[in-house]
Amino acid sequence: xxxxxxxxxxxxxxxxxxxxxxxxxxxxxxxxxxxxxxxxxxxxxxxxxxxxxxxxxxxxxxxxxxxxxxxxxxxxxxxxxxxxxxxxxxxxxxxxxxxxxxxxxxxxxxxxxxxxxxxxxxxxxxxxxxxxxxxxxxxxxxxxxxxxxxxxxxxxxxxxxxxxxxxxxxxxxxxxxxxxxxxxxxxxxxxxxxxxxxxxxxxxxxxxxxxxxxxxxxxxxxxxxxxxxxxxxxxxxxxxxxxxxxxxxxxxxxxxxxxxxxxxxxxxxxxxxxxxxxxxxxxxxxxxxxxxxxxxxxxxxxxxxxxxxxxxxxxxxxxxxxxxxxxxxxxxxxxxxxxxxxxxxxxxxxxxxxxxxxxxxxxxxxxxxx
Numbered sequence: 001x002x003x004x005x006x007x008x009x010x011x012x013x014x015x016x017x018x019x020x021x022x023x024x025x026x027x028x029x030x031x032x033x034x035x036x037x038x039x040x041x042x043x044x045x046x047x048x049x050x051x052x053x054x055x056x057x058x059x060x061x062x063x064x065x066x067x068x069x070x071x072x073x074x075x076x077x078x079x080x081x082x083x084x085x086x087x088x089x090x091x092x093x094x095x096x097x098x099x100x101x102x103x104x105x106x107x108x109x110x111x112x113x114x115x116x117x118x119x120x121x122x123x124x125x126x127x128x129x130x131x132x133x134x135x136x137x138x139x140x141x142x143x144x145x146x147x148x149x150x151x152x153x154x155x156x157x158x159x160x161x162x163x164x165x166x167x168x169x170x171x172x173x174x175x176x177x178x179x180x181x182x183x184x185x186x187x188x189x190x191x192x193x194x195x196x197x198x199x200x201x202x203x204x205x206x207x208x209x210x211x212x213x214x215x216x217x218x219x220x221x222x223x224x225x226x227x228x229x230x231x232x233x234x235x236x237x238x239x240x241x242x243x244x245x246x247x248x249x250x251x252x253x254x255x256x257x258x259x260x261x262x263x264x265x266x267x268x269x270x271x272x273x274x275x276x277x278x279x280x281x282x283x284x285x286x287x288x289x290x291x292x293x294x295x296x297x298x299x300x301x302x303x304x305x306x307x308x309x310x311x312x313x314x315x316x317x318x319x320x321x322x323x324x325x326x327x328x329x330x331x332x333x334x335x336x337x338x339x340x341x342x343x344x345x346x347x348x349x350x351x352x353x354x355x356x357x358x359x360x361x362x363x364x365x366x367x368x369x370x
Contacts, residue, residue: 002029010063013050020046021235033200035226036215043232048176048215069174074167077178081159088152103150107162114170137168142191157188178215200225219250
């Protein structure tokens with residue numbers, strides 16, 4: 001019988017103010033690789049944060065919570081990467097250093113701090129930092145060539161791989177990757193997929209490798225190593241079982257959604273066609289894109305600070321193509337900014353109700369007709 005690693009029986013999740021999830025039952029055994037999935041706000045993030053100790057997991061009456069990884073769990077997420085970059089920008093001292101460039105902490109320094117603690121700026125590098133080039137974790141994450149690059153100059157994929165390397169080198173026993181593939185290019189996604197499968201297949205066999213869990217918002221690009229799925233919705237467990245059983249459910253949902261989507265498209269097209277039949281009002285398109293890097297890393301410093309009035313690449317690529325077209329106005333929302341809250345962009349965008357948006361469009365067309 002497989003060894004139990006985490007046991008949650010009649011437990012609740014709470015923060016300092018209230019109970020978030022009133023009751024949970026779940027068990028993770030040796031040999032299992034779990035995917036935690038579900039929409040934002042459904043309970044997935046609460047579950048992951050409770051496992052890592054960021055929220056409280058407490059037994060209810062006659063309940064039990066046992067976790068072999070307590071105090072030895074690390075989370076690699078979009079939010080953590082954004083916070084790290086924000087910290088580096090807030091601590092930038094470029095205006096006080098010779099040459100006017102402060103690269104901040106490098107990947108080498110950041111990873112070493114996970115082993116020995118904080119390294120003061122300007123201090124000589126300790127022996128642990130100099131040995132990183134040959135460390136297996138560094139090679140596994142593919143960051144040998146960027147160890148001496150400033151964190152704030154790393155790409156989205158590079159910063160996540162650096163976080164992973166730090167977690168491995170600091171000997172954490174349980175590693176949770178939360179939406180690790182979001183916003184990455186093909187090469188970075190491939191590297192992370194290989195990384196996940198490698199760790200998952202060897203967890204428990206190699207004492208230097210942690211057990212691993214994946215958190216995703218939707219069923220897309222799921223690593224082959226995943227064996228089990230737990231799905232959260234409305235602060236409750238919506239599904240808990242094998243990957244094979246969940247794939248059957250996903251197939252059924254896809255077929256049902258496709259049928260419903262087709263009906264909605266046809267109904268909307270008919271209604272819009274009837275409304276626009278006797279008008280010359282153009283149909284508009286709203287386009288939105290999200291990136292997980294700060295906008296200042298993509299445009300010149302002069303343009304960013306307002307000294308240069310020439311339009312940059314973003315204007316040329318995203319706005320100029322619409323110039324001269326018969327469009328009254330445009331809604332353009334750029335996801336990159338210089339706030340650690342940029343990761344909330346998707347949630348904020350989805351708060352714009354499509355129903356209310358289309359209703360507003362319809363009302364404007366009808367007013368134009370009248």
